[in-house]
Amino acid sequence: MTDTPKRTPLYDLHVELGGKMVDFAGWEMPVQYPMGIMGEHKQCREKAALFDVSHMGQVILRGEDIGAKLEKLCPQVFSTLPEGKARYGFFTNAQGGIMDDLIVSNAGEYFFVVVNAALRHQDIPHMAAHLDGVEVTEVFDRALVAVQGPSAEDVVGRLCPAARDLKFMETMLGQIDGVECRISRLGYTGEDGYEISIPEGEAIRISRLFLAHGDCEPAGLGARDSLRLEAGLCLYGNDIDNETSPIEASLLWAIQKRRREEGGFPGAERILKEIAEGAPRKLVGIKPEGRAPARQHVEIQSLDGETIGEITSGGFGPTVGAPVAMGYVASAHAAPGDKVNLIIRGKAQPAEIVSLPFVAQNYKR
Amino acid sequence: MTIYYSEDHEWLSVEGEIATLGITKHAADQLGEVVFIEQKEAGDDFAQGDEIGVIESVKAASEIYAPVDGEVVEVNEDLADNPGALNDSPEGDAWIYKIKLSDPSQLDGLMDLAAYNDMIG
Numbered sequence: 176m177t178d179t180p181k182r183t184p185l186y187d188l189h190v191e192l193g194g195k196m197v198d199f200a201g202w203e204m205p206v207q208y209p210m211g212i213m214g215e216h217k218q219c220r221e222k223a224a225l226f227d228v229s230h231m232g233q234v235i236l237r238g239e240d241i242g243a244k245l246e247k248l249c250p251q252v253f254s255t256l257p258e259g260k261a262r263y264g265f266f267t268n269a270q271g272g273i274m275d276d277l278i279v280s281n282a283g284e285y286f287f288v289v290v291n292a293a294l295r296h297q298d299i300p301h302m303a304a305h306l307d308g309v310e311v312t313e314v315f316d317r318a319l320v321a322v323q324g325p326s327a328e329d330v331v332g333r334l335c336p337a338a339r340d341l342k343f344m345e346t347m348l349g350q351i352d353g354v355e356c357r358i359s360r361l362g363y364t365g366e367d368g369y370e371i372s373i374p375e376g377e378a379i380r381i382s383r384l385f386l387a388h389g390d391c392e393p394a395g396l397g398a399r400d401s402l403r404l405e406a407g408l409c410l411y412g413n414d415i416d417n418e419t420s421p422i423e424a425s426l427l428w429a430i431q432k433r434r435r436e437e438g439g440f441p442g443a444e445r446i447l448k449e450i451a452e453g454a455p456r457k458l459v460g461i462k463p464e465g466r467a468p469a470r471q472h473v474e475i476q477s478l479d480g481e482t483i484g485e486i487t488s489g490g491f492g493p494t495v496g497a498p499v500a501m502g503y504v505a506s507a508h509a510a511p512g513d514k515v516n517l518i519i520r521g522k523a524q525p526a527e528i529v530s531l532p533f534v535a536q537n538y539k540r
Numbered sequence: 541m542t543i544y545y546s547e548d549h550e551w552l553s554v555e556g557e558i559a560t561l562g563i564t565k566h567a568a569d570q571l572g573e574v575v576f577i578e579q580k581e582a583g584d585d586f587a588q589g590d591e592i593g594v595i596e597s598v599k600a601a602s603e604i605y606a607p608v609d610g611e612v613v614e615v616n617e618d619l620a621d622n623p624g625a626l627n628d629s630p631e632g633d634a635w636i637y638k639i640k641l642s643d644p645s646q647l648d649g650l651m652d653l654a655a656y657n658d659m660i661g
Contacts, residue, residue: 207572211598466576466623498575520578
């Protein structure tokens with residue numbers, strides 16, 4: 176895309192707070208603030224951090240039997256998703272790869288879907304083409320703000336007490352200082368927290384109310400990436416894509432029992448076969464033994480020098496205090512405790528396969 | 541003692557044929573928080589433009605390129621355990637190498653502080 180990057184409703188606030196702006200998926204977003212990635216990461220793990228995630232696509236689906244119709248595109252159960260509940264899912268393609276991952280919420284009168292920024296132009300026509308009788312409307316006039324961390328309940332709850340009672344993966348409409356917002360208890364950091372959809376004209380004012388809490392500081396995309404990596408959460412385009420199946424990506428947990436038994440979703444042939452027989456490769460956690468971070472595309476070798484995979488996400492984990500990574504390895508080498516070598520700048524660096532996440536998830540269940 | 545600056549944001553503090561080499565405060569600020577450094581060993585030779593190390597920050601990996609020809613005579617070993625010193629004191633305690641210059645005339649191709657400050661604006 177050669178277009179000038181778009182700005183979210185929070186742009187002026189980012190600049191005022193000293194955000195270092197970068198082009199991300201066609202959006203001008205803060206990669207960090209003066210606190211720095213390490214500080215912002217720790218802020219989120221220890222207190223609370225506010226992230227602008229307005230670049231993600233917000234979509235409203237209206238019509239009959241939306242949940243059942245979504246099941247034709249995704250290997251999740253949505254037909255019985257109760258009102259007020261959200262569920263993680265993904266669109267699969269005919270080859271069993273992942274087209275995008277998403278969060279689907281049953282908002283009662285409608286379904287609310289959040290998709291990745293870079294894929295909104297794919298996903299919205301995909302839904303419009305395949306969800307017969309469903310009106311698919313992209314929401315352009317609302318910001319999306321994430322408040323994440325152990326203090327998030329207080330940051331949001333003091334402005335909207337009902338939000339305190341939400342549990343992980345529940346959603347509600349709530350008033351925040353007179354503004355109706357969609358408040359969902361979920362996120363992408365491994366911490367407790369919320370994502371809040373706010374009318375664009377009120378987004379800066381409401382964000383300032385969150386930031387007025389002594390425990391809440393702004394955080395950028397840099398910390399968002401290191402937080403999700405420590406939490407073992409996949410990033411579309413890095414860890415999952417059109418080639419990777421959900422079974423390879425260790426996302427079997429996100430395919431509910433009925434779908435495993437009945438199939439009926441794109442790519443079911445490959446996915447059900449891999450559920451039964453195992454996948455040839457697996458996405459695993461990888462812990463370098465030294466201090467050198469192993470980044471995306473670093474080659475993974477067995478101890479006898481055979482290429483067995485590649486790093487898909489990697490960097491320094493501020494909470495772990497050491498480098499952390501995820502990548503695909505041949506299934507024979509994918510057991511926790513297995514030793515591998517990472518080829519970093521031509522040199523073999525020892526590493527170990529570990530269970531994900533690197534940092535325990537801290538959700539309010 | 542004279543201090544020279546390179547276009548790759550290194551400083552060289554020269555006394556006779558020995559120079560202390562590090563990265564500038566500007567470079568450290570641009571890199572972000574440093575989490576790892578890979579250094580050469582004492583005795584290693586290098587030519588101007590060679591990669592003589594890698595600094596990894598929370599954001600990315602950045603190579604260190606030799607501003608002159610020379611030989612490593614001493615490595616600042618403290619940086620391996622405390623890479624964050626490169627952010628705190630890049631032009632002081634967090635020097636990277638002491639090197640022996642092979643061709644001191646190459647220093648003429650480097651900048652003084654005023655010229656470096658002009659370059660970084």
